[in-house]
Amino acid sequence: MSNVLILGANGGIARHATDLFLKETQARLTLCLRNAARLKNTHPERMRIIECDVLDLESLKTAMAGQDVVYANLAGDLERMARNIVKAMDATGLKRLIFISSMGIYDEVPGEKYGSILEPYRRAAAVIEASDLDYTILRPAWFTHDDETDYQTTQKGQPFKGSQVSRKSVAALVVKLAETPGLEVRRSLGVSKPG
Numbered sequence: 001m002s003n004v005l006i007l008g009a010n011g012g013i014a015r016h017a018t019d020l021f022l023k024e025t026q027a028r029l030t031l032c033l034r035n036a037a038r039l040k041n042t043h044p045e046r047m048r049i050i051e052c053d054v055l056d057l058e059s060l061k062t063a064m065a066g067q068d069v070v071y072a073n074l075a076g077d078l079e080r081m082a083r084n085i086v087k088a089m090d091a092t093g094l095k096r097l098i099f100i101s102s103m104g105i106y107d108e109v110p111g112e113k114y115g116s117i118l119e120p121y122r123r124a125a126a127v128i129e130a131s132d133l134d135y136t137i138l139r140p141a142w143f144t145h146d147d148e149t150d151y152q153t154t155q156k157g158q159p160f161k162g163s164q165v166s167r168k169s170v171a172a173l174v175v176k177l178a179e180t181p182g183l184e185v186r187r188s189l190g191v192s193k194p195g
């Protein structure tokens with residue numbers, strides 16, 4: 001049974017992933033967010049809600065104690081966040097990281113140039129790729145609210161396929177990665193709806 005730390009637990013994908021972890025796995029969850037009052041603990045026997053700020057290294061190290069998997073679902077100063085996550089994981093001896101990024105960070109989307117808006121995502125990915133962590137970076141397409149799980153993945157170096165993906169699909173992939181040791185380790189995956 002794994003212990004999963006969810007950073008940015010009040011985020012859109014993270015809330016879907018929390019539901020799926022609870023429904024489909026036995027994982028014990030630690031939900032980390034800046035304002036703990038925003039979430040209700042519906043499963044106190046296997047879920048903890050804590051306040052932590054990913055920009056604060058010490059609170060991050062504390063949150064990481066005893067975890068097996070770190071799932072980062074963040075927005076904002078992602079490069080600084082990635083640096084802190086790598087430092088805190090190194091300091092606490094954790095290896096497995098699942099990090100949500102965005103399509104377009106390698107200019108891999110045919111016919112699209114996303115420019116400076118993706119700089120924080122590019123720099124964060126570079127920090128993670130330079131670490132010795134067992135990371136999987138996810139590069140989802142535009143999110144939809146569709147109630148479906150239907151996705152395909154592309155590897156770094158391949159052209160991105162598709163243009164959108166449901167939040168639920170990205171969450172399902174996060175749960176699968178967290179629950180399957182070794183799956184897509186040290187990879188950066190494009191994620192989109194097929195067709």
Ligand SMILES: NC(=O)c1ccc[n+]([C@@H]2O[C@H](COP(=O)([O-])OP(=O)(O)OC[C@H]3O[C@@H](n4cnc5c(N)ncnc54)[C@H](OP(=O)(O)O)[C@@H]3O)[C@@H](O)[C@H]2O)c1
Pocket residue numbers: 007008009010011012013014032033034035052053054055073074075076100101102103139140141142143144
């Ligand atoms: N929208 C799209 O179509 C699309 C497509 C591809 C990728 N993406 C990217 O995918 C990522 C995940 O998306 P999402 O919709 O799930 O994100 P989201 O709802 O914007 O959630 C991001 C979370 O980051 C948290 N956060 C920000 N700074 C933090 C800090 N210092 N410490 C702890 N938590 C912090 C926020 O927490 P608070 O609640 O405390 O503010 C928020 O809950 C985002 O980076 C998004 O830009 C989006």
